[in-house]
Structures are given as structure tokens and as C-alpha cells.
Amino acid sequence: MLGVLASDWLQILMVYSAILALFLSIRGALRSKKQKSHPVDLRPPLVSIPSIPAPASGSDYVLAKCVVLGYSGVGKTSFVRRWVNDSFGPDYGGTIGVDFHVRTVPAGSTNIKFQVWDTAGCERYRAISRAYYRGAHVVLLMFALDDPESLVEVKRWSDEVDRALGMDADPDRPPPYKVLLGCKSDLEQTVTDEAIERMRRDLGGLAYISTSAKRGFGIGDVQNHLVQKFMEANPELFE
Ligand SMILES: Nc1nc2c(ncn2[C@@H]2O[C@H](COP(=O)(O)OP(=O)(O)OP(=O)(O)O)[C@@H](O)[C@H]2O)c(=O)[nH]1
Numbered sequence: 001m002l003g004v005l006a007s008d009w010l011q012i013l014m015v016y017s018a019i020l021a022l023f024l025s026i027r028g029a030l031r032s033k034k035q036k037s038h039p040v041d042l043r044p045p046l047v048s049i050p051s052i053p054a055p056a057s058g059s060d061y062v063l064a065k066c067v068v069l070g071y072s073g074v075g076k077t078s079f080v081r082r083w084v085n086d087s088f089g090p091d092y093g094g095t096i097g098v099d100f101h102v103r104t105v106p107a108g109s110t111n112i113k114f115q116v117w118d119t120a121g122c123e124r125y126r127a128i129s130r131a132y133y134r135g136a137h138v139v140l141l142m143f144a145l146d147d148p149e150s151l152v153e154v155k156r157w158s159d160e161v162d163r164a165l166g167m168d169a170d171p172d173r174p175p176p177y178k179v180l181l182g183c184k185s186d187l188e189q190t191v192t193d194e195a196i197e198r199m200r201r202d203l204g205g206l207a208y209i210s211t212s213a214k215r216g217f218g219i220g221d222v223q224n225h226l227v228q229k230f231m232e233a234n235p236e237l238f239e
């Protein structure tokens with residue numbers, strides 16, 4: 001008697017869990033379909049800065065928050081110093097937390113004031129870096145051209161930005177404009193061009209620029225690219 005009852009219950013339980021599993025897998029499939037189509041098709045091709053208030057009368061710049069991310073030691077701090085101060089090294093030691101710099105660049109009838117947030121690549125400070133993704137207009141994803149592992153890491157940073165912004169997505173604010181930067185182009189390159197191209201495509205067709213903070217290569221190209229994208233996206237701010 002007890003044995004019969006138990007096997008009845010077992011059957012009911014099995015049918016129930018089969019239905020539940022089916023439901024979950026259908027839901028999972030629908031979700032992953034939704035997510036997959038998003039980064040490629042819906043990413044705005046140009047950065048737009050609607051959340052930046054038009055400069056108040058008398059003000060002569062628009063603000064652009066620019067966050068620099070990448071594996072420890074790829075050259076983020078060196079890149080930023082070359083960009084904002086046209087200087088290099090000798091060695092800054094690893095960044096602790098986040099450093100903040102400003103560089104103002106003429107653009108049309110006004111200026112773009114780049115607020116550059118130089119984050120720490122070191123795992124220990126990652127939680128701090130995360131607090132700075134919010135409100136970013138530009139994310140510079142960096143790797144070192146002599147370190148293949150650092151290119152792999154780029155994907156992790158990019159995903160992390162997406163995840164962090166996904167959690168408090170603001171419908172009025174488009175996702176930040178990402179650029180892929182290869183650093184230390186003065187050294188012998190061990191990252192293959194194919195791997196760079198693959199990463200560039202995987203991340204939704206990012207612009208790629210190679211740079212050397214040591215020699216000063218490519219830094220101006222990065223700045224010009226950003227200025228051009230801002231002006232294309234918001235021409236009325238620069239008239
Ligand atoms: N040859 C060469 N070396 C570079 C270049 N940029 C940076 N380096 C060197 O690479 C090392 C690390 O540079 P950092 O700029 O401190 O690296 P980082 O990405 O800021 O590192 P974290 O702050 O730890 O995340 C230093 O010894 C730099 O001198 C470059 O363009 N060429």
C-alpha cells in the first residue's frame with residue numbers, strides 16, 4: 001500500500017519536474033535570443049551625449065566622461081599621462097583606485113572637456129573601478145600589443161561595463177561609446193592582427209587604434225576620433 005502510494009507520488013513528481021524543465025528551457029532560449037541580437041544590431045553607431053546639458057551661456061565647453069579600462073600593466077596610466085600632459089614614465093607603479101585627469105580640446109565653436117578616469121587594472125580594486133562606469137560617454141578598452149592575455153581580458157572588461165550599466169539602465173542615456181586600443185606599439189607585437197580583428201568584431205564592431213605612450217604614437221588619433229564622433233552625434237552643440 002505504502003509502496004504503491006510512494007510510486008504514484010514519484011510519478012507525479014517526475015511529470016511535474018519535466019514540465020518545469022521544459023518551461024525553464026523555453027524561457028532560457030527566448031532570453032538568450034533577445035540578448036544575442038542586442039549588442040550587434042541596436043548599439044548606436046555614434047556616441048550621443050543627450051545627458052550632457054548644452055553648455056550654460058558663458059560656459060565654453062561640453063563635458064565628456066571617458067573611462068579607461070584594461071588589464072594591469074597594459075599602459076593605461078602611461079597613455080593617459082601622454083594624452084593629458086604629453087609626458088612619459090619612468091614608471092607610475094600600479095594605479096590604486098582611480099585617478100582623474102582633464103584635457104580640454106577645441107571642437108567647432110566650443111571645446112570638449114575630456115574627464116579622463118584612469119582605473120586600476122589590479123583585481124583588488126575592481127569594485128572601486130565599477131563605481132565609475134556610470135555616466136561614462138566613452139570607454140577606452142586597452143590591451144598591450146606584447147601581451148596576448150591582456151587582449152582576452154578586454155572581453156571581460158567590456159562585459160562588465162555592459163552588466164554594470166544594464167543593472168541601472170537609463171533609457172535616456174545610450175550606452176557608452178567603446179574604442180579598442182592596443183598599447184605599446186613600439187614593442188615587438190605578439191598579439192596577432194587576426195586576434196585583434198576577432199575581438200573588435202566580437203564586441204560589436206568597435207573602432208581599433210594602436211598606440212604607444214612611450215613614443216607618442218596614436219594618441220592624437222584617439223583624440224581626433226572621439227572629437228569627430230562627438231561632433232557627428234551632436235552637431236548642434238558645436239555650431
Ligand atoms: N615600451 C613601452 N612601455 C610602456 C608603454 N606604456 C606603458 N609602458 C610600461 O608598461 C608598464 C605599465 O604601465 P602603466 O601605465 O603603469 O600600466 P597600467 O595599465 O596603468 O597598470 P595598472 O595601473 O596596474 O592597471 C610601465 O613600466 C610603463 O613604463 C609604451 O607605450 N611602450
Ligand SMILES: *[C@@H]1O[C@H](CO)[C@@H](O)[C@H](O)[C@H]1NC(C)=O
Pocket residue numbers: 081085086087
Ligand atoms: C607633466 O610633464 C612634466 C614634464 O614634461 C613632468 O615634469 C610632470 O611630472 C608631468 N606631470 C604629470 C602629472 O605626469
Ligand SMILES: [Mg+2]
Pocket residue numbers: 076077078092093094095118119120121
Ligand atoms: Mg595605472
